[in-house]
Amino acid sequence: MDLHLNDDWATSAVFSPSLARQQQHQAAANEAADEERASQLEFKQNILSSYRPKRPDDKIIRIREGLNRDAGKALDSVASASVKLGADLGNISQNREALLYLTKEECQIEHSILPEEQTLKTLVADIQEAEESLRKFHSEAYETPKDLPAKLAEWTRTIKILQQKSAEYKDRATSLQNAYRRNPPRYTIENLVELENEILELQDHVRSLNGQVKAYTLLPPDPKAAQRKIEEAKEELEMLKSQREELYQGLARS
DSSP: OOHHHHHHHHHHHHSHHHHHHHHHOHHHHHHHHHHHHHHHHHHHHHHHHHHSOOOOHHHHHHHHHHSOHHHHHHHHHHHHHHHHHTOOTTOHHHHHHHHHHHHHHHHHHHHHHHHHHHHHHHHHHHHHHHHHHHHHHTSGGGSOOTTHHHHHHHHHHHHHHHHHHHHHHHHHHHHHHHHHHHSOOSOOHHHHHHHHHHHHHHHHHHHHHHHHHHGGGGOOSSHHHHHHHHHHHHHHHHHHHHHHHHHHHHHHHO
């Protein structure tokens, strides 16, 4: 196993929280660093001593200095990993067991946080979608026209006028029908049938106009389309007025 990789992995997996705390207490961090360097030096000496007969410390140092660059880096990495793993200095077997245990712990932790990571991804996607919708609704296409209040007031007044006119025409049509029934004119059967048809047609127009009045609140939101609907209703009113006048004139002549 690459000892340099073990060193980096052990640092990120085990001591990341400790490093965060050490940044808040610089004095304690310096002291801990000194202790770690001392422990690493002791560990290096123990490793060298375990593979060679015990010699004075100066010989161990010469052996250490005699190592090539790669061997020196490997020894430094093993010493650093052993200290950070909390294993006994020079105990390779214990270091291996500690590393395997931490690897198992890391796998279990990664497996346990998978659902939380998926939930977080879903929440991030939902937030991005909501932000996009919010930006869309803030665009000019969804802005309320500045003249909308004035147009709504105009439409409200027009609705009231149409309702009044419709009720008036309905009352007059009913009065005419009742008058015909009470005082039937001296018409021929053909004239009576024709007059009755005209009255029925007028009633149909009144009902149609009532339906238009009820549907007036369902005018399209586009002001131009709504204005066209209003103009059509006005033309219908004018036509009904003309028919009413013709009926009045016919009654006056009779």
